[in-house]
Amino acid sequence: MAPQDALTGWDETTNAEAYEAFTRTHPMYNDTSRDLAGRAELADADLVVDLCGGAGATARAILGLAPDRARIVTVDSSGAMQRVGRRSLSDPRLSWITAPAEQLAAHIPASGVDAVVCNSAIWKTDTSAVFTAVARVLRPGGRFVFNIGGGFAGVQHPDEHTLRTGPSLNTLIRQVAARDHGYAPRSPSTDTPPKLPLKTVATELTAVGLALVGAEITAQHGTMAEKKAWLSIPVFARPSGGGFTHAQRMEILDTAYALTTPDTATVTSWLVVVAQRPANTP
Numbered sequence: 681m682a683p684q685d686a687l688t689g690w691d692e693t694t695n696a697e698a699y700e701a702f703t704r705t706h707p708m709y710n711d712t713s714r715d716l717a718g719r720a721e722l723a724d725a726d727l728v729v730d731l732c733g734g735a736g737a738t739a740r741a742i743l744g745l746a747p748d749r750a751r752i753v754t755v756d757s758s759g760a761m762q763r764v765g766r767r768s769l770s771d772p773r774l775s776w777i778t779a780p781a782e783q784l785a786a787h788i789p790a791s792g793v794d795a796v797v798c799n800s801a802i803w804k805t806d807t808s809a810v811f812t813a814v815a816r817v818l819r820p821g822g823r824f825v826f827n828i829g830g831g832f833a834g835v836q837h838p839d840e841h842t843l844r845t846g847p848s849l850n851t852l853i854r855q856v857a858a859r860d861h862g863y864a865p866r867s868p869s870t871d872t873p874p875k876l877p878l879k880t881v882a883t884e885l886t887a888v889g890l891a892l893v894g895a896e897i898t899a900q901h902g903t904m905a906e907k908k909a910w911l912s913i914p915v916f917a918r919p920s921g922g923g924f925t926h927a928q929r930m931e932i933l934d935t936a937y938a939l940t941t942p943d944t945a946t947v948t949s950w951l952v953v954v955a956q957r958p959a960n961t962p
Contacts, residue, residue, distance in 0.1 A: 688915075689914065689915040690734075690757070690758040690760070690761055690915065691757075691758045691759060691760045691761075692760060692914075693760050693763075693764070694914060695760070695913060695914050695915050696735060696758065696760040696761045696763070696764040697764055698912070698913045698914060699734065699735060699761070699764075699913050699915075700735040700761075700764045700765065700768070702909055702910060702913060703735065703737045704768070705909065706902070706906045706909055706910070707902075707906075708900060708902055708906060708910065708948075709737040709738075709799065709800065710737055710740075710741065711900060712799050712800060712827060712900060712950065713737050713738040713740070713741035713742075713797075713799050714741045714744075715827075715898065715952065716738065716741075716797050716798075716799050716825045716826065716827060716952070717738065717741040717742045717744075717745050717797055717825075718745065719823075719825045719952070719954050720742075720745075720795040720797050720823050720825045721795065721823055722742065722745045722746045722747075722750070722794070722795060723745075723747070724747065724794075725746050725747065725750050725794035725795055726747075726749065726750055726751065726794055727750065727751050727752075727753070727792055727793050727794055728742050728746055728750060728751070728752045728753070728793070728794060728795045728796075728797065729752075729753050729754075729755060729784065729788060729793050729795070729796045729797070729817065730742055730752060730753070730754040730755065730797055730798075731755055731781050731784065731796050731797065731798040731801075731810075731814075731826075732755070732756055732757075732781050732798050732799070732800075732801035732802070732804070732805070733754030733755060733756045733762075733765075734756050734758065734761045734762075734765065734801075735761045735762070735764050735765035735769075736754060736762075736765035736766075736768075736769040736774075737799070738754075738797055738798075738799040739752055739754040739765075739769065739774055740769055742797060743771055743773060743774065746773070748773075750773060750794075751773055751775070752771075752773055752774045752775070753774075753775050753776075753777055753787075753788065754774065754775075754776055754777070755777045755778075755779055755781065755784060755787065755788075756776075756777075756778065756779075757778065757779060757780040757781070758778075759778045762776045762778055780805075781798070781801075781805045781810045781813070782805060782806050782809040782810055782813060783813070784796075784810070784813040784814065784817060785812075785813040785816040785817055788817045789817070790816050790817060791816075791817070791818065791819050791820070792817065792819060793817045793818050793819060793822055794818075794819060794822050794823075795818075795822060795823045795824070795825065796814050796817070796818065796822075796823075796824045796825070797825050797826070798824075798825075798826035798827075799826070799827060800827065800829070802826045802827070802828060802876070803828055803829065803832040803875055803876045807876065807881070807884055808884050808887075808888075811824075811884050811885055811887075811888045811890065812888045814888075814890070815888040815889050815890050815957060818890075818956075818957040819957065820957055820958065820959045820960065820961050820962075821956065821957065821958075821959040822956065822957050823893070823954060823955070823956050824885075824890060824954075824955040824956070824957075825952075825953070825954050825955075826952075826953055827898075827950045827951065827952045827953070828876050828881070828950065828951040828953065829948070829949075829950065830897075830948065830949030830950060830951065831874070832874060832875045832876050833874055833876055833877055833878065833950075833951035834873070834874025834877045835877075835878075835897045835949055835951050836897075836949045837897050837898065837899035837947065837949040837950075838899075839899040839901070839947045840899070840947045840949055843901075843945045843947050844947070845944060845945070846940070846944070848946070849904060849907045849908065849911065849933075849936060849937065849940060849946075850911075850918060852936035852937075852939050852940065853911075853918050853919065853932055853933060853936045854918075854919060855936070856932050856935045856936045856939075857919050857922065857924075857932050860932070860935070861922070861924070861928070861932070863919055863922045863924075865919065865921065865922075866921075878895055878951060878953070881895075881953055885955050889957065889958070889961060890955045890956065890957055891955060891956050891957075891958055892953070892954075892955055893954040893955060893956045894953075894954045895951060895952065895953050895954070896951075896952045897949060897950070897951055897952075898949070898950045898952050899947050899948070899949060899950075900947070900948040900949075900950060901945060901946070901947055902945075902946045902947075902948065903942060903943050903944060903945065903946060904937065904940045904941065904942050904943070904944045904946060905942040905943065906946070907946050908933060908937045908942075911933055912930065912933065914926055917929040917930065917933070918932075918933075919932070
């Protein structure tokens, strides 16, 4: 599960630039973006929304699948992320709107959107408000495709168990922080329910008139080297508590990473959800 400070800090240029550099160097966000865009059925789309689009990794995937006539609108609350994204992603079909996901319907015509795609962010929003907004902008038959991190959805892909060969980098970070810096993390409660399980998602979608078309647990395969690069982005750096400076977190990360092999396989689980506005709705 991402540290709580991953919910904030996105409007800082340092974080935005580090995140965009990561997406250019490592495949994680590009792969998940292509997966979601492929499920959105964009072959005949005229208008597509990239929700919580950040610096544009998912917009790039959508542009690769949408027709030449299509318009793509990427919406994100962080102006810094969008400013960084504009530097490397320029396409006449793409426009940028700086606004929270919950305010989507205030910026997009009602019932005019063929698909809304949201990668790696939906659990950071007020999902009830976002689902309501998405239902308003989708045309009848339009699709809403998003993913939820495995820890937030309470799911694990089998590959997490079969491919793991040792402690995770996150575990090693906690161990190094405790050993070298006196860090005493709170023990995770086994009774704490996941933040956004499929049952909750399905209930909230139904409440706003969207139908659950499908849900799948997928596995994102990477390496320890990629995981280290991801944890070097300031908003993701760990330990998330303990009052550490970013420099201290990077020192802990380097020490923990030295205990691993760079090409060791890592697995991240995702719950991928496809919803749709029923075709017979007014």
